Amino acid sequence: MSSYVGLSKQELTAKLGNPDKRGTIRSNSEIWIFEKQNPFTIVGCSYAFQIDDGVVVKWGQKGCPIRDNKKDYKQVPKSTPVPEPTLDIFNLPEMKYN
Numbered sequence: 529m530s531s532y533v534g535l536s537k538q539e540l541t542a543k544l545g546n547p548d549k550r551g552t553i554r555s556n557s558e559i560w561i562f563e564k565q566n567p568f569t570i571v572g573c574s575y576a577f578q579i580d581d582g583v584v585v586k587w588g589q590k591g592c593p594i595r596d597n598k599k600d601y602k603q604v605p606k607s608t609p610v611p612e613p614t615l616d617i618f619n620l621p622e623m624k625y626n
Contacts, residue, residue: 529575529587533614537582544575551620556581559620576617588615 532540540560547560558579563572573592577584 529577529589530614532577532584532587535584537579537584540577540579540584553578559615574617576615576620578615586615588617590617 532543535543537560544562548563549559549561551559551561553559560577560579562575562577564575565572574590575592576588578586
């Protein structure tokens with residue numbers, strides 16, 4: 529997910545599709561949330577991106593396997609570094625969803 533930092537809203541949409549939820553924090557800052565089924569649990573998985581002035585600046589996740597790959601959802605080796613999220617999805621600011 530850290531590779532999405534720096535992408536424009538259009539580039540993010542091209543890679544992930546339209547977000548399931550969109551919220552506004554302030555006039556030039558949005559949160560986009562993408563939800564998917566987590567194959568390891570009953571609960572879903574959410575990825576969130578903070579977009580300031582049309583560019584992704586932070587990302588976060590909850591309910592998602594830390595080390596997954598899209599091909600077959602098998603665990604990635606522990607020797608592979610996993611970047612820490614930069615957006616605390618558990619404590620998102622108050623926002624208006626559109």
